[in-house]
Ligand code: TMP
């Protein structure tokens with residue numbers, strides 16, 4: 001019986017997405033023969049309600065110097081993080097705050113702080129991403145954030161008023177060490193703020209592609225409250241974010257340091273009403289996921305049977321789960337276009353579809369795009385309005401499988 005990686009209680013498996021590759025391991029052709037795979041299953045803890053993967057991939061396999069994702073690849077996310085930077089500074093109770101970002105990637109958020117002269121430090125496990133951050137004028141160092149790292153930062157730079165992480169905390173199975181690190185690093189009044197895909201949104205949208213090696217946890221206010229309490233913190237605020245397919249931003253303060261607002265209790269009540277940890281409800285979710293696979297395969301096959309050409313729109317990490325779970329290879333989707341140079345010229349993990357730069361000429365676009373970057377729908381549809389006007393169609397699978 002699997003145990004909860006967060007609290008040690010019993011965890012029940014409710015979803016099996018099969019054998020999967022690493023979602024960001026875009027391959028050179030010569031790497032296909034030695035590709036790493038693992039079993040992607042999902043469990044829910046009967047004690048703390050934490051939704052998590054049934055097995056853990058060693059962190060060095062996922063996060064290393066060649067980690068290809070760059071935050072700045074989305075214009076909308078760049079704007080989002082500029083606003084975050086201003087908020088973090090406004091929230092701080094000191095005149096000269098020190099902000100630490102865990103998983104700073106290319107420094108998109110911290111650039112804003114650097115520009116305005118706010119003391120900051122980024123930490124990231126990818127040397128290449130840290131190099132991009134440093135080149136942009138951001139203070140950053142290459143490391144995995146854990147207790148030892150936090151102690152070292154506190155000794156070298158002093159205590160932090162804010163420890164912030166976006167789309168990073170859910171990547172870290174060993175949360176004990178991270179929370180202990182935050183406790184060691186933060187001032188008495190300091191806050192730990194993190195934002196990650198929300199289990200409620202994944203459940204509502206059946207956006208099962210949010211589940212992959214890097215997303216070890218799918219947090220909820222229920223599970224994060226329990227996590228906070230075990231580490232001397234309290235969840236004092238929670239806020240829904242309309243980015244990356246629906247996220248929650250959690251604010252944790254030391255117990256007794258700040259009075260919780262009304263939002264955490266309201267969110268916990270909503271999660272309880274939906275039954276987000278109820279085994280029958282979870283079984284229903286698994287059935288909806290399986291139905292989506294059938295519907296998507298049917299739609300792709302009928303599109304191809306009509307003689308329409310198809311390509312994938314953006315080689316997202318999430319697309320690995322969809323492609324591998326559904327068994328979609330180059331026969332159904334011959335190529336995927338993506339703007340990231342680090343992904344171009346490589347093959348998608350597991351299904352080995354070529355990743356190419358977007359064609360220069362509209363004449364070379366396919367008849368139909370499969371929208372793998374559905375979490376960036378507004379930005380993409382805005383950018384591709386001419387494709388639609390010229391009769392191009394989109395296939396999407398969130399919230400439902402459909403052609404639009
Ligand atoms: P994400 O879903 O993990 O944020 O990854 C986004 C990927 O999508 C990244 O590889 C860049 C790519 N992308 C495009 O190719 N074109 C676009 O317009 C957008 C928004 C993203």
Ligand code: ZN
Pocket residue numbers: 004005006007008009045046047048049050
């Ligand atoms: Zn648990």
